[in-house]
Amino acid sequence: MEVTKLEHACQVVTLGGARLVIDPGGFTRPVEATGVVAVVVTHEHPDHVTPEQVAGILARNPGAVVLGPAGVARVLPDVDVEVVTGGDHRSVGPFELTFHGTRHNVIHRSVPVVDNTGVLVNGRLFHPGDAYTVPDVPVExxxxPVGAPWLKVAEMMDFVAAVAPRRAYPVHEATLSDIGLDMHVGRLREAVAPTGSVVVLAPGESLTI
Known part of the structure; x- marks a missing residue:
C-alpha cells in the first residue's frame, strides 16, 4: 500500500491499482487520479472537500463511492454520499475502512462544531481529519495535522503520543509558513520519538506502508 500526500489534508492511497482519495479540498490541486474506488471526506469544511473536487474525481471515476459524515452530504447535495460515523466499517475494493470519532475539534466558542469522522485504512493508516480522536486499535x-485554527501544538503532541504510531507524517500544513512548519514538525518528531519516526512528505511524494 502506498500513500501519496497532496497539498494540505488530501491523500491518495494506492493498492493493487485501486485508489482511495481522502479529503480533496480547496487547498489542494485538482485531484486527477484514475482507478479511484472511493472518496472519503472526514468533514464538511472547504479545505477538506469542495463540490468541484468531488465532481472532477467522479467524472474520471464514475463508479467511485463517496463516504463521509452527515455534514458532508449536506455540502454535496448533488452527490450520493454514503453517511458514516464513528464505529462504522466499510469494504470498498481492496480497502477496509473503519471510522473513528464524531466531532470536529473546537475552533472557538463562536464557531459551530461540525461532524468529523477519521478513517483507518486497512488497519494501518489513520487520517483523523480535524480532531484528536485516538482509535481503540494500534495505528502503524x-x-x-500540524497547523490549524483549532490546533495547539501541546495538544497535538499529546494526541500523537496517545496514538503512538510507528511512523507519522505531517499534514494540514497550508496555514503555516516554512519556518512555522519546521517548528511544528520538530515538536511532532519529539512526540513520535518514543514509538517511531517522522517522514516529511512534500506534495506529490509517497510513502510505502
Missing amino acids: VLAA
Missing part, C-alpha cells in the same frame, strides 16, 4: 502510520 498516522497522518498528523
Whole structure:
C-alpha cells in the first residue's frame, strides 16, 4: 500500500491499482487520479472537500463511492454520499475502512462544531481529519495535522503520543509558513520519538506502508 500526500489534508492511497482519495479540498490541486474506488471526506469544511473536487474525481471515476459524515452530504447535495460515523466499517475494493470519532475539534466558542469522522485504512493508516480522536486499535502510520485554527501544538503532541504510531507524517500544513512548519514538525518528531519516526512528505511524494 502506498500513500501519496497532496497539498494540505488530501491523500491518495494506492493498492493493487485501486485508489482511495481522502479529503480533496480547496487547498489542494485538482485531484486527477484514475482507478479511484472511493472518496472519503472526514468533514464538511472547504479545505477538506469542495463540490468541484468531488465532481472532477467522479467524472474520471464514475463508479467511485463517496463516504463521509452527515455534514458532508449536506455540502454535496448533488452527490450520493454514503453517511458514516464513528464505529462504522466499510469494504470498498481492496480497502477496509473503519471510522473513528464524531466531532470536529473546537475552533472557538463562536464557531459551530461540525461532524468529523477519521478513517483507518486497512488497519494501518489513520487520517483523523480535524480532531484528536485516538482509535481503540494500534495505528502503524498516522497522518498528523500540524497547523490549524483549532490546533495547539501541546495538544497535538499529546494526541500523537496517545496514538503512538510507528511512523507519522505531517499534514494540514497550508496555514503555516516554512519556518512555522519546521517548528511544528520538530515538536511532532519529539512526540513520535518514543514509538517511531517522522517522514516529511512534500506534495506529490509517497510513502510505502
